[in-house]
Amino acid sequence: MIIPHPLLGPRDAAEFVYLGDASLIDRPDPDLPDAMDRFHDYLYLRDNPAGQHRELWYHEQGDRSWLVVTRDTTTHEVVKVELARDVALARGRGK
Template identity: 80%
Template sequence: MIINHPLLGPRDAAEFVYKGDASLIDRPDGMTDDLDRFHDYLYLRDNPAGEHRELWYHEQGDRSWLVVTRNTLTHDITNVELARDVARSRGRSR
């Protein structure tokens, strides 16, 4: 599988580590937010069939975090974004 890194171009998926659902970017504060929300963040995960947004870490490269939109049935990648850009855009929309 090839991941088209936004800064470095096409890279083999072996350079990356899958880190989970991209919703992990929106981590609630366990000290001030509702404990039920924090519990759900820690333990509840979707396991979708089809298009899904995922976090990938470029461990054997520039150590960047990416949000990869991938079809879990076909492994086709339709979009790759820097996670920092996704997090910043979500912060502005709140």
């Protein structure tokens, strides 16, 4: 599988480490009263969809960037690739 890195161009997936669902960017606020329940769900409850899914990938054998890859899990077609930093900043995270 080829991942079109937004900064480096097409890269072989072997250069990357798959880290799971991109919703990991949305870490719960530990100061909320129900933080324990939210962290339980954050850590253990994940969807396993067939079709388009947003995933975190780490470019371990390259520039060490984190990417959000939107990929079709049934065909492995890469639909969209974004820098995870940009995704987090767009959501008001990473400040």
